[in-house]
Amino acid sequence: NAGVTQTPKFRVLKTGQSMTLLCAQDMNHEYMYWYRQDPGMGLRLIHYSVGEGTTAKGEVPDGYNVSRLKKQNFLLGLESAAPSQTSVYFCASSYTERITDTQYFGPGTRLTVL
């Protein structure tokens, strides 16, 4: 039982390049989330998914797209990376949408955009 895994762990991009971050969970959770963590700002929700094939915008969605083609995977895409997207990205999952259900986090992806 690996929990929540993220690929890759580190990545350096040049401005304008694109990339996809992969999040996978093996807990059969319905809900999945993408956050970004910036110094002095805590975690902010980018996008989330309430089930296979459904996604929705979070607090800071601009410049990102997501897809949930399989229940266990949640992909975060950057179509044209910008330096402002330099951040640490965390994926999380939970069984339901209830805030009482624990969100389980992956180890993070550190992205640098030059």
Next chain:
Amino acid sequence: AQSVTQPDIHITVSEGASLELRCNYSYGATPYLFWYVQSPGQGLQLLLKYFSGDTLVQGIKGFEAEFKRSQSSFNLRKPSVHWSDAAEYFCAVGPPGDYKLSFGAGTTVTVRA
């Protein structure tokens, strides 16, 4: 909208000493409150949570937190820290009936021998 403030960016504590991390929240009613820990190279792990009832909450790894409504605070404590407690700690709040968590900026704890 809810918000969370963690006034201390960095705290250094000696091994074996007590630790207290502050968290203040802003919300119209009593929110659900959480503390997460992020060890180096790891994802966030839930330490404890408060929904209602007893205002002193026990968590994992020997941590506890106390909810004080009058002060809008949810401070985290540990009586005796271990070197393995060196990590970043995040307080989070969320409205009942919702799933969206709002995180504080985090407090980094350094433990010296």
